[in-house]
Amino acid sequence: MRLPALTEGVLLRRYKRFLADIRLSDGREVVAHCPNTGSMRAVNIPGCRVWVSHSSAPHRKLSWTWELIELPDGAMASVHTGRTNAVIEQAFIRQHLPSFEGYQTQRREVRVAGARLDFCLQEHIDQLPAAFVEVKQVTLHEGSGLGCFPDAVSERGRRHLESLMALSAEGWRAVLLFCVAHTGIERVAPARHIDPRYAETLAEARRQGVEVLAVGCDITPGEIGVKRMLPIVMDEHP
Structure with a gap:
């Protein structure tokens, strides 16, 4: 399955279950939707490289969505x-x-x-x-x-x-x-x-x-x- 165009960043923290602070590769810090209801043990690691998608839909409260993470051992995981x-x-x-x-x-x-x-x-x-x-x-x-x-x-x-x-x-x-x-x-x-x-x-x-x-x-x-x-x-x- 092809993914939408993604933007690279670094995970700063996940909080309140559905929110994640992410620093994009251009230095901007954004709040992204975290589409995962689980505890995300093993894939919620601040400092790791992540990828987010963007939507300009007017009904969206958050325009960014956390999609992927690269873990310290090099493994890739989808959090969406x-x-x-x-x-x-x-x-x-x-x-x-x-x-x-x-x-x-x-x-x-x-x-x-x-x-x-x-x-x-x-x-x-x-x-x-x-x-x-x-x-x-x-x-x-x-x-x-x-x-x-x-x-x-x-x-x-x-x-x-x-x-x-x-x-x-x-x-x-x-x-x-x-x-x-x-x-x-x-x-x-x-x-x-x-x-x-x-x-x-x-x-x-x-x-x-x-x-x-x-x-x-x-x-x-x-x-x-x-x-x-x-x-x-x-x-x-x-």
Whole structure:
């Protein structure tokens, strides 16, 4: 997925959850929108190089949006959770995900099983749904290539797992897809040290037939695209 034109800067601080102070490469200091509701552990590091997008839309309170960060070890990460579904949707359309080859149509934001799930995939528009997919962005790197989800206690994420279990019990294909938006992450585990209830629910979901998959991304200031499937490691801890 091509990104909009980005401007380079340095992260000064993130605060009040949705705000970030950034010094642009021309020396200006701006307040940027931080489009990420998580704790952003491991990707909120003042002094790192970042990239921001700009919008002149009159309804915007903040014209700048924080998009990417280059971490001290050289890894790139996307902090904009709103980009994740677009990356995955493009991968579906281009048939870049081996586990989802053959699906010809996709609907986004589908209300089903008491929740709003990210995608409903079908082989043909006039056929019954073939798969329901919930996507979660992963940026929490706990070292040695281990990525974990969530980065904060997530009741919403646990409810999504319960909905996927309900769909699986009815005979549908139900998938949790971790989109790893951090180039230093090589495998994904549940963050039992942060949210043990989520980890327990994820393990139960797998036992009940929910597929749990992870895909890594290439990230540059020009684009984000899926790279390869990554392993899920249920019992590894930081």
